[in-house]
Amino acid sequence: MNWATRAGVHIDRAACAWLIRRFVDPHATFTFVTDPAQVPADATGFDMPGVDLSHHIGPEGFEECSFETMLRRYRLDDPLLWHIGQIVHEADLDDEHFDAPEARGLDVVLRGLSMIRADVEVLDLAGPIFDGLYEYHRRAALLGREPS
Amino acid sequence: MAAQRSTAASAESGRWVLLAYRMPREPSSPRIAVWRKLKRLGVAQLSDGLVALPADPRTREALEWIGHEVREADGQADLWLAEPGELAQQQRLVGELSAARAVEYQAVQDEAVQAAHLAPAQRRRIGQRLRAELGRIGRRDFFPPPERDTAQAAVHTLLEAEDDTAEVPR
Numbered sequence: 001m002n003w004a005t006r007a008g009v010h011i012d013r014a015a016c017a018w019l020i021r022r023f024v025d026p027h028a029t030f031t032f033v034t035d036p037a038q039v040p041a042d043a044t045g046f047d048m049p050g051v052d053l054s055h056h057i058g059p060e061g062f063e064e065c066s067f068e069t070m071l072r073r074y075r076l077d078d079p080l081l082w083h084i085g086q087i088v089h090e091a092d093l094d095d096e097h098f099d100a101p102e103a104r105g106l107d108v109v110l111r112g113l114s115m116i117r118a119d120v121e122v123l124d125l126a127g128p129i130f131d132g133l134y135e136y137h138r139r140a141a142l143l144g145r146e147p148s
Numbered sequence: 149m150a151a152q153r154s155t156a157a158s159a160e161s162g163r164w165v166l167l168a169y170r171m172p173r174e175p176s177s178p179r180i181a182v183w184r185k186l187k188r189l190g191v192a193q194l195s196d197g198l199v200a201l202p203a204d205p206r207t208r209e210a211l212e213w214i215g216h217e218v219r220e221a222d223g224q225a226d227l228w229l230a231e232p233g234e235l236a237q238q239q240r241l242v243g244e245l246s247a248a249r250a251v252e253y254q255a256v257q258d259e260a261v262q263a264a265h266l267a268p269a270q271r272r273r274i275g276q277r278l279r280a281e282l283g284r285i286g287r288r289d290f291f292p293p294p295e296r297d298t299a300q301a302a303v304h305t306l307l308e309a310e311d312d313t314a315e316v317p318r
Contacts, residue, residue: 006209008205008209049212049213049215049216050216054216055213055216055217056220057217057220063181063217094188094287095188
């Protein structure tokens with residue numbers, strides 16, 4: 001399936017693309033556009049104004065980022081993904097709704113990557129970063145403390 | 149640092165991103181949510197329902213999202229990229245934004261100075277809170293005023309003093 005998002009990948013778009021590849025559509029291809037009107041007819045748009053898979057006021061009455069919207073739309077109820085959702089939320093929206101100390105650092109890493117690599121490469125490089133984040137929190141949940 | 153570079157570039161080019169918006173008076177909560185977000189972004193208020201930020205990809209996207217939120221709340225929002233017609237206008241806008249941040253930095257500095265005589269544990273707690281506040285101000289500071297450095301130094305001193313008196317296990 002073809003997916004389209006806004007050019008200039010940063011935290012929310014990178015996290016959504018990772019989620020799509022890992023949990024929604026392993027054969028996903030990505031197109032980058034600068035205007036919602038440029039989304040190809042066969043593509044599903046995400047993280048851009050005017051498409052469904054973007055920021056919305058969630059059921060709890062506060063704004064959610066596109067990653068959180070995707071978790072809801074694809075009924076991904078894995079608590080680890082929702083934990084990553086809190087990190088992405090804070091990195092993207094910075095509204096201090098969640099306590100996610102990783103958010104600032106992850107945001108800086110992604111912003112730095114986007115300065116030195118093209119969008120498609122940023123998605124490829126961000127994949128293992130989110131895989132690692134997932135694994136870290138998986139182990140933390142099993143151990144009940146910070147893993148080594 | 150990169151953010152400073154990109155905003156310095158936009159300050160030179162004098163490009164601004166403007167959001168013109170209108171929202172229904174009631175319900176008031178979406179209107180207040182939008183107002184809070186704009187405040188957090190550090191916008192310059194040009195007139196009622198017209199705000200501006202120095203243009204870069206991040207500020208542009210941030211205002212696009214707010215425009216989207218306004219429309220979802222049955223309001224109207226239009227995003228414009230603009231250049232001031234006169235140099236004086238640009239300077240006034242930069243001055244306004246810089247002065248608004250200066251007031252915020254000054255408030256942090258005042259609080260840090262007042263906390264200097266408190267007990268170490270209180271100083272530390274206040275110092276950490278002020279450091280977080282400095283981070284928030286810094287993220288919306290496009291034209292840093294001199295007050296930034298003095299506020300940072302005051303908070304640094306507050307936290308450093310605590311380190312000196314911390315008990316070291318022997």
